[in-house]
Amino acid sequence: MSENISLPKPYKITDIIKETEIEYTFRVEADLEVEHGQFFQISLPKVGEAPISISGIGDNWLEFTIRKVGKVTNEVFELEVGENLFMRGPYGSSFPINEYKDKDLVVIAGGTGVSPVRSTLKYFYENSDSIKSLYLIAGFKDEDSILFEEDLEKFKSEFNTIYTLDKEKIDGFEVGFVTDHIAKVPFDSFENYNVIIVGPPVMMDAAAKEVLKNGVVEEKIWVSFERKMSCAIGKCGHCKIDETYVCLEGPVFNYTKAKDLLD
Amino acid sequence: MSYAVSIEKMDKVLKELKKKYRVYAPIRFEKRGRYSDTDLIRYAEIDSVKDVVYNEKSDFSPKEVIHPITQTLFHFTEYEYRESQIDDKEILIFAHPCDINGIKRLDTIFLENGNNEDVYYKRLRDKVKFVLMECQEDWDTCFCISMGSNQTDDYSLAIKFGEDQLSVEVKDNEFEGFFASEEEIDFTYKFVTANQEEVNLPKIDDKEMLKKVYDLKMWEDYNARCKDCGACTSACVTCSCFTTSDVIYSENGRVGERRRVWASCQHEDFTEMAGGHSFRNTPADRMRFRTLHKVYDYKERFGEEHMCVGCGRCTDRCNQLISFSKTINKLTEEVNRLQKEVN
Ligand SMILES: Cc1cc2nc3c(=O)[nH]c(=O)nc-3n(C[C@H](O)[C@H](O)[C@H](O)COP(=O)(O)OP(=O)(O)OC[C@H]3O[C@@H](n4cnc5c(N)ncnc54)[C@H](O)[C@@H]3O)c2cc1C
Ligand code: FES
Numbered sequence: 001m002s003e004n005i006s007l008p009k010p011y012k013i014t015d016i017i018k019e020t021e022i023e024y025t026f027r028v029e030a031d032l033e034v035e036h037g038q039f040f041q042i043s044l045p046k047v048g049e050a051p052i053s054i055s056g057i058g059d060n061w062l063e064f065t066i067r068k069v070g071k072v073t074n075e076v077f078e079l080e081v082g083e084n085l086f087m088r089g090p091y092g093s094s095f096p097i098n099e100y101k102d103k104d105l106v107v108i109a110g111g112t113g114v115s116p117v118r119s120t121l122k123y124f125y126e127n128s129d130s131i132k133s134l135y136l137i138a139g140f141k142d143e144d145s146i147l148f149e150e151d152l153e154k155f156k157s158e159f160n161t162i163y164t165l166d167k168e169k170i171d172g173f174e175v176g177f178v179t180d181h182i183a184k185v186p187f188d189s190f191e192n193y194n195v196i197i198v199g200p201p202v203m204m205d206a207a208a209k210e211v212l213k214n215g216v217v218e219e220k221i222w223v224s225f226e227r228k229m230s231c232a233i234g235k236c237g238h239c240k241i242d243e244t245y246v247c248l249e250g251p252v253f254n255y256t257k258a259k260d261l262l263d
Numbered sequence: 264m265s266y267a268v269s270i271e272k273m274d275k276v277l278k279e280l281k282k283k284y285r286v287y288a289p290i291r292f293e294k295r296g297r298y299s300d301t302d303l304i305r306y307a308e309i310d311s312v313k314d315v316v317y318n319e320k321s322d323f324s325p326k327e328v329i330h331p332i333t334q335t336l337f338h339f340t341e342y343e344y345r346e347s348q349i350d351d352k353e354i355l356i357f358a359h360p361c362d363i364n365g366i367k368r369l370d371t372i373f374l375e376n377g378n379n380e381d382v383y384y385k386r387l388r389d390k391v392k393f394v395l396m397e398c399q400e401d402w403d404t405c406f407c408i409s410m411g412s413n414q415t416d417d418y419s420l421a422i423k424f425g426e427d428q429l430s431v432e433v434k435d436n437e438f439e440g441f442f443a444s445e446e447e448i449d450f451t452y453k454f455v456t457a458n459q460e461e462v463n464l465p466k467i468d469d470k471e472m473l474k475k476v477y478d479l480k481m482w483e484d485y486n487a488r489c490k491d492c493g494a495c496t497s498a499c500v501t502c503s504c505f506t507t508s509d510v511i512y513s514e515n516g517r518v519g520e521r522r523r524v525w526a527s528c529q530h531e532d533f534t535e536m537a538g539g540h541s542f543r544n545t546p547a548d549r550m551r552f553r554t555l556h557k558v559y560d561y562k563e564r565f566g567e568e569h570m571c572v573g574c575g576r577c578t579d580r581c582n583q584l585i586s587f588s589k590t591i592n593k594l595t596e597e598v599n600r601l602q603k604e605v606n
Contacts, residue, residue: 045517073537230526233381234377235372238534
């Protein structure tokens with residue numbers, strides 16, 4: 001009998017960090033091989049399942065940053081430290097960290113889009129010798145929706161950071177969309193580099209157009225997609241776009257592939 | 264070896280077989296059809312070969328035997344998930360070549376895609392043997408020949424039905440014993456060699472052409488016609504999509520089960536994500552998606568064959584009289600026209 005890969009397993013919650021009113025980070029005990037940018041199916045008996053990106057990777061723990069928007073996510077927010085979070089995974093493609101090494105890296109992330117790329121950022125923060133430079137443009141709607149404040153503060157010492165809020169002006173943050181700040185990245189001075197773009201679909205489209213305008217070639221751009229998913233293992237069909245299954249070949253795609261994924 | 268077998272004898276064999284197998288065939292449910300005074304023909308377990316409807320196309324395919332409309336995946340309590348169980352009876356399915364080929368397409372999705380095997384599908388699929396039923400006529404919406412699915416060698420028995428006698432070819436030694444005392448005859452199963460309906464398949468060579476296909480005006484016709492009912496996808500032998508949902512047994516308890524239920528890409532909410540954001544928002548978009556899956560992108564992904572097997576059930580079931588073969592032919596005409604414009 002082959003292993004049932006849709007069987008959820010219990011993971012003990014060891015910490016819950018309140019990022020905003022509606023976004024909490026859950027840390028669970030887990031000793032698993034995972035890659036940056038992959039996701040799990042959070043799987044709660046009685047309510048159902050939801051795909052959630054890994055937002056942090058530790059020696060024997062994983063973090064998930066979850067926005068409370070509906071059935072499954074509401075129920076996750078009822079859980080407390082010490083209780084079990086049922087999950088299955090990891091699933092999907094990841095950011096090719098090795099390809100980013102010893103080059104310049106530009107990360108453009110909007111809102112909850114910071115979450116799938118956070119473990120990559122932390123990796124290069126802790127291994128800053130393995131990257132030439134890292135430019136981080138992170139944007140949020142307003143002061144109340146800022147995620148990972150502590151991390152953002154720390155990143156300033158190793159990365160070139162631009163933090164921005166859509167309309168509000170507060171200390172440490174610029175005003176405007178992430179796309180308004182892309183021109184500040186000195187693409188011309190880079191020899192070899194990559195660009196990661198993660199956020200809502202409209203933001204990813206706009207940011208990709210903007211970096212292309214700045215002379216970046218498609219092969220160097222990486223994005224992460226969100227689609228409705230039910231199985232996460234290539235069976236249910238919900239995530240399919242043409243011949244591509246986002247749960248299998250994605251969520252992380254190179255732009256050369258992503259630009260052809262039309263609905 | 265082939266034999267002439269009386270109906271009575273075949274029913275005796277069936278009785279023996281039923282000790283080990285669940286035997287499924289298309290049977291008639293009187294007055295249960297879509298319109299008043301019409302019957303419904305669909306798959307169910309049989310007690311007599313007399314019940315097998317061999318000279319009409321079934322409204323639904325045999326896929327529900329292996330990929331049930333609703334299926335329990337897990338039973339859960341607050342603390343654990345337990346995989347659902349099935350009994351250990353084997354399965355015998357009476358089917359025409361298109362449906363056996365259709366089930367091979369399901370195999371590709373459930374057993375190959377993503378390099379993982381779906382245990383719920385596999386545990387049923389591994390039990391299945393086929394009884395091939397000869398197509399005695401070419402029904403008006405069939406286009407199996409265009410799809411290359413009019414033939415198969417995946418069967419244990421092949422049967423040609425007659426009024427009171429059956430011609431039976433025994434291919435699987437397991438069944439030879441049941442017929443040893445019967446009269447040997449010269450019978451070879453005949454596959455259909457001509458359809459009234461012929462379908463030309465589109466040649467979409469690259470993504471540039473695909474983008475043009477997306478923008479074709481022809482899809483917009485379906486905005487007025489298609490009512491998003493999903494009858495086509497539930498009748499289709501190769502449609503495999505599903506949604507999982509949890510059901511609880513009592514209001515306050517956490518005891519319950521996780522099920523999966525057939526889903527349709529023709530339904531509006533098929534791609535809807537939290538926040539209400541969805542993709543393919545018009546019937547036109549969804550019709551394009553389904554058409555291209557059946558005659559373009561499944562083959563792009565898996566290489567060998569198209570997903571559609573030309574059984575024509577989607578056409579038969581459509582309330583709005585949308586003919587899938589006409590849709591494909593129209594698409595091919597348009598692609599040919601676009602091709603000429605390029606050259
Ligand atoms: C690869 C991937 C990674 C993801 N990573 C994360 C992550 O790291 N963090 C995160 O928080 N999320 C992430 N998501 C999104 C997350 O999966 C969804 O937010 C989650 O599935 C919501 O599930 P739910 O059951 O809580 O909400 P549901 O109950 O399914 O949906 C609730 C929301 O949808 C709306 N809604 C529901 N039905 C309708 C309707 N019929 N019409 C209009 N609106 C409707 C509700 O108003 C509500 O806002 C990711 C998704 C993918 C595909
Ligand atoms: S989520 Fe089911 S196929 Fe991708």
